[in-house]
Amino acid sequence: MHKVVILGARFAGSAVSYWINKLFSQHEITVTVVDQWTVMTYRPSLVMAAAGHPIIADQWHIAMKRRCEKAGQHFVRDSIFRIDPQQQHVYLASHPPLPYDTLFVATGSDQGWRTIPGLGPEHGGVCEDYLARETGDRVQQPFHSLVIAIGPLLQSPADRPHLVGSLDAPGLEVSFLLDAWFRKQRRRDHVSITVVTPAPVPGEFLGPKSQEILATELCKRKINLVTDAHYERVSHSAIYFTDRKPLSSEKMIWVPPYPGSRLARISGIDDGYGWIPVDQYGAHRTWPNIYAVGDISTTALPKIGHMAMLQARTAVHHFYAVQQRKRPSPLRPYVLHVGWLGYGRGLLTLSDWLYGGSHELVHVGISSALAKACFNHAYKIFSGWLPLMP
Ligand SMILES: Cc1cc2nc3c(=O)[nH]c(=O)nc-3n(C[C@H](O)[C@H](O)[C@H](O)COP(=O)(O)OP(=O)(O)OC[C@H]3O[C@@H](n4cnc5c(N)ncnc54)[C@H](O)[C@@H]3O)c2cc1C
Known part of the structure; x- marks a missing residue:
């Protein structure tokens, strides 16, 4: 039987396991999913936890092992150490080497805390549950200045499209949610909020209309914005830049730099920058029986869950088409994103602007926030295997 191994079980890995289950029968293939958890x-719900509601960090854990096992897939909980593309084995920390015929790598990007001198998770973050919980606790303390900083995306200079920020959307969401929360607490007049991004505009990957809405919203709500940030180092209470004065702050929240994946580097399957180079179907450019899906792949731009789901669909359909000797369809990227604006409102963007297109549908309001809330809850209820998958 054909052995399929899926590494990673979040947005990308979970969508891969869904599509494999949908397209293949259990008599054709064996499926093993590996994750350390x-x-x-x-992650989309962590911004709320960071914005003063730490308890939320514990409410958004989805039982992926159970989901996979219910569908007859094997789930191995372990740390993935290395992939050997020649021997077609995955080396794990505490299980025997795992052989594969086809491999889907969906282990995301590492968090590059140490890529900026002085920076570490102790500065505050939002990207993992423990960080969002801690941040949600810390904002309850009295203080007067808060910086929400976005790290750079350490992409190959040859990659297109090119983005300079790791992911600014959650940083912006936290700033809007905290602005609303501080106002509710009657603290807003005493706390300055500054968003710092390496990008030239807020909402770098969205499109000009959304970017303008975000810039206006930040200004209206007296949230300071520092763009084109070139970080030099970070101390306990300040961010130092290469080309402007340091910015002091009592508290910080970071979306850290994205430096790609150590696993991809160690395995020798990366593009020299820690990302896995793939074609328009998600297949590795040198090893056609390896697919890279989600944040870890060069074509996951922006690095968002919706893109990971689109890529999973494309990659598994390509794998299926190859088996069936059919014609596969390439990835047709578009951005679909809803960001929280606070006060029950959201900004919905449906856009192909990042890929050179001219379509950008934008909606601001309660219905956009409701759409996001519905998606989040549906994702949780169905453990990522939605009745309608993007
Ligand atoms: C705070 C925040 C809010 C966000 N909000 C949104 C949003 O509103 N909408 C949206 O579309 N996107 C959002 N994103 C982006 C989205 O979460 C990511 O794009 C998505 O999680 C990428 O999925 P992935 O499966 O590729 O990688 P990851 O989510 O990074 O998952 C990788 C998985 O692989 C496992 N893994 C990694 N290395 C190993 C190893 N060596 N051994 C074993 N297991 C390993 C990890 O445990 C993890 O389960 C947000 C991101 C953040 C940080």
């Missing part, structure tokens, strides 16, 4: 932390 049996539960998935649903």
Whole structure:
């Protein structure tokens, strides 16, 4: 039987396991999913935890092991150490080497805390449950200045499209949610909020209309914005830049730099920058029986969950088409994103602007926030295997 191994069980890995289950029968293939956690932390909800509601960090864990096993897939909880593309083995920390015929790598990007001198998770973050919980606790303390900083995306200079920020959307969401929360607490007049991004505009990957809405919203709500940031180092209470004065702050929240994946580097399957180079179907450019899906792949731009789901669909359909000797369809990227604006409102963007297109549909309001809330809850209820998958 054909052995399929899926590494990673969050947005990308979970969508891969869904599509494999949908397209293949259990008599054709065996499927093994590997992740260091049996539960998935649903990152889009962490911004709420960081914005003064730490308890939320514990409410968004989704039982992926259970989901996979219910569908007859094997789930191995372990740390993945290395992939050997020649021997077609995955080396794990505490299980025997795992052989594969086809491999889907969906282990995301590492968090590059140490890529900026002085920076570490102790500065505050939002990207994992423990960080969002801690941040949600820390904002309850009295203080007067808060910086929300976005790290750079350490992409190959040859990659297109090119983005300079790791992911600014959660940073912006936290700033809007905290602005609303501080106002509710009657603290807003005493706390300055500054968003710092390496990008030239807020909402770098969205499109000009959304970028203008975000810039206006930040200004209206007296949230300071520092763009084109070139970080030099970070101390306990300040961010130092290469080309402007340091910015002091009592508290910080970071979306850290994205430096690609150590696993991809160690395995020798990366593009020299820690990302896995793939074609328009998600297949590795040198090893056609390896697919890279989600944040870890060169074509995951922006690095968002919706893109990971689109890529999973494309990659598994390509794998299926190859088996069936059919014609596969390439990835047709578009951005679908809803960001929280606070006060029950959201900004919905449907756009192909990042890929050179001219379509950008934008909606601001309660219905956009409701759409996001519905998606999040549906994702949780169905453990990522939605009745309608993007
Ligand atoms: C705070 C925040 C909010 C966000 N909000 C949104 C949003 O609103 N909408 C949206 O579309 N996107 C959002 N994103 C982006 C989205 O979460 C990511 O794009 C998505 O999680 C990428 O999925 P992935 O499966 O590729 O990688 P990851 O989510 O990074 O998952 C990788 C998985 O692989 C496992 N893994 C990694 N290395 C190893 C190893 N060596 N051994 C074993 N297991 C390993 C990890 O445990 C993890 O389960 C947000 C991101 C953050 C940080």
